[in-house]
Amino acid sequence: MSWKGFSFLGLLCIVAAAYLIWQGATGVHSDPAFYGNREDRSLNDSDEDETSTHSKNQHDQRARTPANAILTEKDFLKTYPGKWLFKRVEKGQLNYITGGNIPERGRSPQSVREFVNEISPLLEVSPNEITDPKIINRTDLTRVYHSQQVTDGFSVYQSILSIHVRESDGSIFMVNNQLKDVAGYNKDLRYTQKQAETYIQSHYSGEYEKIIFRQGPVIFKSVTGAAELAWVFIMTYKQPKLHQVELVIGAYSGEEIHKQNVNIQ
Incomplete structure (x- = not known):
């Protein structure tokens, strides 16, 4: 190869080296994969955050409402068959349920608590607003559990849920509902x-x-x-x-x- 050929080849090598050095200094790269497609990644991260938030909201909703929640009288009869009577007050709120028999569900405060959580949607009150049931009356034949309503940390005046249980077999035979819908109550404390x-x-x-x-x-x-x-x-x-x-x-x-x-x- 002639001297001119070597000179031209050397010049090409110098130009190529300079170009590579310039790329490294400026961070410019022609292959999008090199950056991991930063714009798309940002969008994907946003989607992941949104999906995560949605999943969390769904989880919170499930936590508030039991999976076996009873929403209607029809649901109640399907879950607990019997000759139940549903009594409602003037504005439609369910006042009491009686006439049937639910074996074993009144055996302990815990089983009564689970039952209350199940029927809370039917009573139109969040289970989080209902305190744990306590025995307030007991005879040789029956026992009565009371739960009170607490909303935003405030007791609701004369708002009580009574679960009546037969002593012999722990059967729930009546629900007396005096819980109240207080959504939108006036929170102003103008008078001490x-x-x-x-x-x-x-x-x-x-x-x-x-x-x-x-x-x-x-x-x-x-x-x-x-x-x-x-x-x-x-x-x-x-x-x-x-x-x-x-x-x-x-x-x-x-x-x-x-x-x-x-x-x-």
């Missing part, structure tokens, strides 16, 4: 406990012997359907002697929203 007590003192001036704070704030739902936080007091009248009433004062309205006689033991 002290202000509520001052209202009673003013409203019943000269009539009361003493006023005792009982509990609060609780969620109170009126017969009209409105619900608000409230304070509960026991007031003893001067006359007739020892006559007591329970007064509920709205934490938003600042007025008496409920009154009932109290039985003195």
